Amino acid sequence: MVLNRRGWIATVAALGSAIIAGRAKAAGRGGRKQMVHHVFFWMKTPGRQADVDKLIAGLETLRGIPEIRELRIGVPANTENRSVVDGSYGVSELMVFDTVEDQRRYQDHPIHKRFVETCSGLWERVVVYDSIDV
Amino acid sequence: MVLNRRGWIATVAALGSAIIAGRAKAAGRGGRKQMVHHVFFWMKTPGRQADVDKLIAGLETLRGIPEIRELRIGVPANTENRSVVDGSYGVSELMVFDTVEDQRRYQDHPIHKRFVETCSGLWERVVVYDSIDV
Numbered sequence: 001m002v003l004n005r006r007g008w009i010a011t012v013a014a015l016g017s018a019i020i021a022g023r024a025k026a027a028g029r030g031g032r033k034q035m036v037h038h039v040f041f042w043m044k045t046p047g048r049q050a051d052v053d054k055l056i057a058g059l060e061t062l063r064g065i066p067e068i069r070e071l072r073i074g075v076p077a078n079t080e081n082r083s084v085v086d087g088s089y090g091v092s093e094l095m096v097f098d099t100v101e102d103q104r105r106y107q108d109h110p111i112h113k114r115f116v117e118t119c120s121g122l123w124e125r126v127v128v129y130d131s132i133d134v
Numbered sequence: 135m136v137l138n139r140r141g142w143i144a145t146v147a148a149l150g151s152a153i154i155a156g157r158a159k160a161a162g163r164g165g166r167k168q169m170v171h172h173v174f175f176w177m178k179t180p181g182r183q184a185d186v187d188k189l190i191a192g193l194e195t196l197r198g199i200p201e202i203r204e205l206r207i208g209v210p211a212n213t214e215n216r217s218v219v220d221g222s223y224g225v226s227e228l229m230v231f232d233t234v235e236d237q238r239r240y241q242d243h244p245i246h247k248r249f250v251e252t253c254s255g256l257w258e259r260v261v262v263y264d265s266i267d268v
Contacts, residue, residue: 034206035208036208036228056268072265074266075265075268077234079238087263094172094228100211103211127218130213130219131209133206134208
């Protein structure tokens with residue numbers, strides 16, 4: 001690629017804009033108030049690793065839903081044992097949405113419905129916390 | 135600033151690297167398994183907005199702790215009323231750390247200790263979920 005000086009300036013300007021956009025995204029919100037949807041699953045058969053693996057595989061399919069801005073799948077971390085820490089769940093799913101409306105669309109999405117059909121036999125109890133950024 | 139062609143190439147290369155680094159950060163993990171520390175506070179006097187504001191102001195001070203990679207402060211979102219959704223808490227605090235060890239350092243940090251001293255009278259109950267990315 002050969003660029004004249006104007007071409008270089010345009011390229012540098014474009015790259016600069018991309019960096020600024022990237023930083024806004026890295027900040028997690030870019031000034032917008034997003035919402036966090038955090039779901040904790042308690043397994044029907046705690047300790048059965050095959051079930052945990054199946055649930056994690058099911059949660060991975062949710063990445064196909066376009067409204068999800070961020071998805072983290074987790075298991076209890078090995079932090080200090082404190083009375084306030086609840087580490088009794090099997091798997092957690094943390095999602096970020098731009099709006100409450102996007103979260104509703106996610107609930108209704110066929111991929112989500114298929115996940116619930118396929119995996120709901122694996123868990124005994126689910127607790128959901130929906131929070132909006134202040 | 136006047137740059138010769140070599141100077142422009144170096145600038146573009148540096149900007150390109152910055153974008154790649156920014157993208158890795160935006161992805162939330164950059165391939166590493168981070169941990170999520172999610173704390174839910176139930177207020178001693180639910181519905182007293184001044185207390186919620188004080189707690190949020192206290193949580194904002196935690197941004198000064200260097201180990202915290204991401205911090206979101208939230209209140210219950212106005213999502214659909216489902217039996218699995220627990221919207222009874224007052225305020226939530228969601229943090230991302232690179233390691234379990236960083237979370238321990240955060241617990242011991244003077245800013246965190248000062249926050250607990252200043253604000254612990256505001257809440258009745260705390261539940262913490264620590265998850266590590268799978």
